[in-house]
Amino acid sequence: xxxxxxxxxxxxxxxxxxxxxxxxxxxxxxxxVDDEVASNPWEEKLFQSSAPEPLKVSVWSSxxxxxxxxxxxxxxxxxxxxxxxxxxxxxxxxxxxxxxSVNLGGLHFSPDKVQVLPYLxxxxxxxxxxxxxxxxxxxxxxxxxxxxxxxxVFDLLKAKGLLSH
Amino acid sequence: xxxxxxxxxxxxxxxxLEVLSQISGEQKGIVAISNTGRDLKQMEEDLREAIDRLKGxxxxxxxxxxxxxxxxxxxxxLLREREGLVLMTGYNLPLLIEFTFYRNRxxxxxxxxxxxxxxxxxxxxxxxxE
Numbered sequence: 198x199x200x201x202x203x204x205x206x207x208x209x210x211x212x213x214x215x216x217x218x219x220x221x222x223x224x225x226x227x228x229x230v231d232d233e234v235a236s237n238p239w240e241e242k243l244f245q246s247s248a249p250e251p252l253k254v255s256v257w258s259s260x261x262x263x264x265x266x267x268x269x270x271x272x273x274x275x276x277x278x279x280x281x282x283x284x285x286x287x288x289x290x291x292x293x294x295x296x297x298s299v300n301l302g303g304l305h306f307s308p309d310k311v312q313v314l315p316y317l318x319x320x321x322x323x324x325x326x327x328x329x330x331x332x333x334x335x336x337x338x339x340x341x342x343x344x345x346x347x348x349x350v351f352d353l354l355k356a357k358g359l360l361s362h
Numbered sequence: 363x364x365x366x367x368x369x370x371x372x373x374x375x376x377x378x379l380e381v382l383s384q385i386s387g388e389q390k391g392i393v394a395i396s397n398t399g400r401d402l403k404q405m406e407e408d409l410r411e412a413i414d415r416l417k418g419x420x421x422x423x424x425x426x427x428x429x430x431x432x433x434x435x436x437x438x439x440l441l442r443e444r445e446g447l448v449l450m451t452g453y454n455l456p457l458l459i460e461f462t463f464y465r466n467r468x469x470x471x472x473x474x475x476x477x478x479x480x481x482x483x484x485x486x487x488x489x490x491x492e
Contacts, residue, residue, distance in 0.1 A: 211435070304401075
């Protein structure tokens with residue numbers, strides 16, 4: 198299964214993912230990497246019930262993802278990999294998971310963050326992780342939906358005075 | 363009297379509530395909330411708060427625009443802990459209008475009526491060739 202979308206979205210599995218991206222890229226599996234959901238069988242079922250049939254949902258802890266992602270990348274089928282925050286995705290990369298491109302699809306505002314788009318806000322820690330991705334030459338794809346125009350995250354940060362270079 | 367929370371992506375829920383008051387007259391005990399700009403945890407707080415505002419009703423129906431959307435997921439979580447709460451997904455205007463007329467019925471009677479009215483509210487017309 199090839200993983201065609203690595204997405205950071207704090208709503209996890211919802212309409213934009215299953216309908217917007219789902220209809221465009223036709224995945225057969227969504228891999229949700231989330232320690233909190235993976236540790237709670239009821240929550241796991243809850244998220245699985247949110248995906249329209251015949252879409253399958255696998256819920257993995259980060260530990261499982263580190264072991265399994267590579268096998269998934271080289272098997273048949275099409276999958277999305279979703280995390281609720283940058284920290285989880287960057288954690289996988291730090292532990293050796295190769296990820297070519299990160300889609301930033303939803304990090305909603307809270308008082309400790311600066312908003313750069315209606316659906317995208319960053320904490321200081323997030324900005325550090327964006328630099329980490331840039332240093333590793335991992336593409337950062339800012340789009341809530343596949344039909345949206347791609348934006349450069351560093352231009353957005355500079356426009357808010359959050360980054361000087 | 364049954365209370366209602368209409369939830370949606372974007373402006374749909376607020377618009378639905380506004381249209382509803384134009385058709386059925388002004389309604390008390392119906393709250394509309396949107397997902398715009400909110401993450402999952404914030405949406406859960408919003409939904410809990412909306413349901414709490416309807417305390418004193420004989421039950422609450424959450425009308426969600428889409429099964430698979432975040433509010434539907436969150437509401438399923440709340441169903442575990444709250445009595446007198448029902449989630450109905452994929453609402454339409456016929457359903458909401460019927461709710462305003464039947465909401466004085468007990469929840470157990472009301473929900474099957476609404477389900478039927480919502481489904482019958484969709485009608486298809488085609489060109490008639492003479």
